[in-house]
Amino acid sequence: MTTIEVPRPATLVGRDSEIARLKDVLRALPDAGSALVLLGDAGIGKSCLLEELANLARQAGARVLDVAGIEPEAQLPFAGLLQLLGPVLNHVDALPQSQRRALLAAFEIEAGPAPQPFLVALAALGLLTEAAAVAPIVVVVDDAQWLDGPTHDALAFVARRLERTPIALVATVRAGHEGPLTRSDVPVQLLGALDDAASRQVLSRHAADLNRADRIRILAEAEGNPLALVELPAAWRARAIDDGFVPLNTRLERAFAARLHELPAATRDVLLVAAADDEDAVAEILAGAGLLAGRPVGVEALEPASAVGLLSYDARRISFRHPLVRSGILQAETMMRRQQAHAALGDALDGHAYRRSWHRAQAIVGVDDEVADALEESHTIALRRGSVTSAIRALERSAQLTSDSARRGRRLLLAAEHAFGLGRADIVDRLVTAAEKDDLSDLDRARTEWLREIFNDGIPGDAARIRELCAIAQQSASAGDRDLTLNLLLGAALRTWWADAGADVRAHIVEVTERIAAQQAGYDKDPRFVTTLGVAEAVLAAGRVTELLSPIAAEAVTDPDALRLYGMVAHAIGDPVRTCDFLGRAETRLREQGRLGLL
Ligand SMILES: Nc1ncnc2c1ncn2[C@@H]1O[C@H](COP(=O)(O)OP(=O)(O)OP(=O)(O)O)[C@@H](O)[C@H]1O
Ligand SMILES: [Mg+2]
Numbered sequence: 001m002t003t004i005e006v007p008r009p010a011t012l013v014g015r016d017s018e019i020a021r022l023k024d025v026l027r028a029l030p031d032a033g034s035a036l037v038l039l040g041d042a043g044i045g046k047s048c049l050l051e052e053l054a055n056l057a058r059q060a061g062a063r064v065l066d067v068a069g070i071e072p073e074a075q076l077p078f079a080g081l082l083q084l085l086g087p088v089l090n091h092v093d094a095l096p097q098s099q100r101r102a103l104l105a106a107f108e109i110e111a112g113p114a115p116q117p118f119l120v121a122l123a124a125l126g127l128l129t130e131a132a133a134v135a136p137i138v139v140v141v142d143d144a145q146w147l148d149g150p151t152h153d154a155l156a157f158v159a160r161r162l163e164r165t166p167i168a169l170v171a172t173v174r175a176g177h178e179g180p181l182t183r184s185d186v187p188v189q190l191l192g193a194l195d196d197a198a199s200r201q202v203l204s205r206h207a208a209d210l211n212r213a214d215r216i217r218i219l220a221e222a223e224g225n226p227l228a229l230v231e232l233p234a235a236w237r238a239r240a241i242d243d244g245f246v247p248l249n250t251r252l253e254r255a256f257a258a259r260l261h262e263l264p265a266a267t268r269d270v271l272l273v274a275a276a277d278d279e280d281a282v283a284e285i286l287a288g289a290g291l292l293a294g295r296p297v298g299v300e301a302l303e304p305a306s307a308v309g310l311l312s313y314d315a316r317r318i319s320f321r322h323p324l325v326r327s328g329i330l331q332a333e334t335m336m337r338r339q340q341a342h343a344a345l346g347d348a349l350d351g352h353a354y355r356r357s358w359h360r361a362q363a364i365v366g367v368d369d370e371v372a373d374a375l376e377e378s379h380t381i382a383l384r385r386g387s388v389t390s391a392i393r394a395l396e397r398s399a400q401l402t403s404d405s406a407r408r409g410r411r412l413l414l415a416a417e418h419a420f421g422l423g424r425a426d427i428v429d430r431l432v433t434a435a436e437k438d439d440l441s442d443l444d445r446a447r448t449e450w451l452r453e454i455f456n457d458g459i460p461g462d463a464a465r466i467r468e469l470c471a472i473a474q475q476s477a478s479a480g481d482r483d484l485t486l487n488l489l490l491g492a493a494l495r496t497w498w499a500d501a502g503a504d505v506r507a508h509i510v511e512v513t514e515r516i517a518a519q520q521a522g523y524d525k526d527p528r529f530v531t532t533l534g535v536a537e538a539v540l541a542a543g544r545v546t547e548l549l550s551p552i553a554a555e556a557v558t559d560p561d562a563l564r565l566y567g568m569v570a571h572a573i574g575d576p577v578r579t580c581d582f583l584g585r586a587e588t589r590l591r592e593q594g595r596l597g598l599l
Contacts, residue, residue, distance in 0.1 A: 029168055
């Protein structure tokens with residue numbers, strides 16, 4: 001077996017201007033913090049530059065905190081943020097109470113109400129700021145595109161607020177995977193190919209023995225990509241190289257995968273399980289590999305993979321030589337083997353309900369109700385940690401695995417309702433369209449009507465449609481679904497508010513709303529009830545609305561949606577004082593919610 005030296009550049013070749021820019025970032029600390037994104041192709045040298053920054057930062061006396069995203073899904077919401085902030089969590093008691101609770105709930109360290117993502121992000125910033133009072137902090141984030149979504153959002157929030165802190169944040173993102181960080185106004189440094197002189201230097205460092213013709217060929221193929229300059233010579237010698245029509249990434253993946261053939265079966269099993277895993281703990285990976293192999297697999301199975309330069313490891317963690325090793329391994333194995341690896345991980349992850357259900361889901365083609373149920377349950381874990389987007393993903397995947405049509409539709413609609421809470425009309429539309437293909441219960445049909453209604457794809461003022469909505473509301477009231485009923489009625493009222501549908505229709509809405517509320521306990525206490533009346537009949541119902549609104553003190557209302565509705569109806573009946581009072585408070589509360597991008 002050939003032993004391949006794991007190339008870690010002692011010094012970087014080229015990249016002078018990029019390094020100068022990173023030094024500027026460090027020099028500005030402690031007075032002025034900043035953030036920077038390094039964007040570029042796979043293998044172009046982002047991680048190397050980041051490592052260089054970390055070294056320079058340590059030499060300069062800064063504290064370095066780091067986290068890296070990895071490709072497999074199944075990561076818990078905020079898993080990345082916990083990894084990043086773990087070393088400074090001891091400062092958590094210095095945070096304001098609401099932030100402290102939000103952060104600890106997001107990490108499931110303390111039980112508490114589902115945290116608002118805004119508060120979690122604010123707490124992350126606060127924690128870093130506290131820790132930075134001791135020494136400046138440099139946050140290095142590698143492969144941000146593969147962080148769990150809530151962590152990525154939170155870091156994009158933090159990155160935009162560092163000017164007056166002794167904190168710098170530098171993140172790498174692979175080109176073509178733009179996300180929250182690149183879409184925020186954080187400056188982006190594009191990392192391009194090495195120039196010809198630098199390319200030659202890297203090549204001769206790693207393949208001094210190549211003849212001139214081969215060297216020219218590899219220089220041309222590598223196009224200034226340093227990973228290619230390091231890896232292609234070995235592949236070239238082993239005749240494991242694809243022709244120039246295959247994209248460079250794929251060729252590099254295949255070059256790594258070619259080394260698998262030389263390895264013992266147990267090593268291939270460990271590599272596959274490690275590639276499929278969303279964490280890097282040796283114990284977990286060996287346990288999974290043992291289940292995949294059908295016999296115990298010990299740490300010695302890692303050695304051959306380390307010897308051919310595919311990974312490195314210590315007693316606790318495994319680290320792939322490069323992300324393309326991971327994707328290369330997954331590509332080289334069959335789909336069935338990949339599924340078996342996920343199934344093995346699912347079994348090995350006893351006690352990690354969330355990750356377990358995601359790995360089991362990836363072990364399946366078609367339907368599996370047991371796994372579908374487990375994923376539906378894990379949506380509540382996501383909600384508890386404050387991530388509605390992860391909850392939506394879990395429900396959607398759960399629906400795909402569900403055999404019963406009505407249940408599948410119900411799960412899609414539940415996901416759609418969460419998407420509505422986030423204001424994501426695009427996702428609501430996609431989910432409702434999918435749910436409508438299912439054999440829905442009457443109540444769920446009414447739900448689709450409402451979900452379609454809230455983004456109002458019809459014509460405002462359409463009298464027939466408004467009467468239809470009132471009729472569906474009556475059905476849903478009889479079925480006992482208060483939320484849905486009130487939502488439908490409010491939807492009907494809003495249609496005539498935007499464009500008058502005529503006195504008859506307005507009176508009809510009020511009549512139906514009052515009748516339902518008279519029959520069902522608790523309806524008249526709901527903010528949607530009074531809002532429906534006031535929005536439908538701003539003039540004729542003004543007296544009734546005032547009577548209902550006057551006992552309500554804005555400062556006693558904590559729910560931002562309720563405040564917004566009260567503000568809306570106060571405005572409808574022409575009460576500017578109450579309008580400002582309610583809406584002012586609603587804004588404060590809404591800012592605390594998950595609309596990070598809007599802040
Ligand atoms: N400036 C450089 N000088 C010498 N070698 C380099 C340089 N940049 C990168 N390399 C080599 O190329 C390899 C790939 O670089 P790196 O891992 O930083 O790529 P990357 O941009 O992070 O890729 P990915 O997007 O896949 O994570 C490194 O392991 C190193 O061997
Ligand atoms: Mg990298």
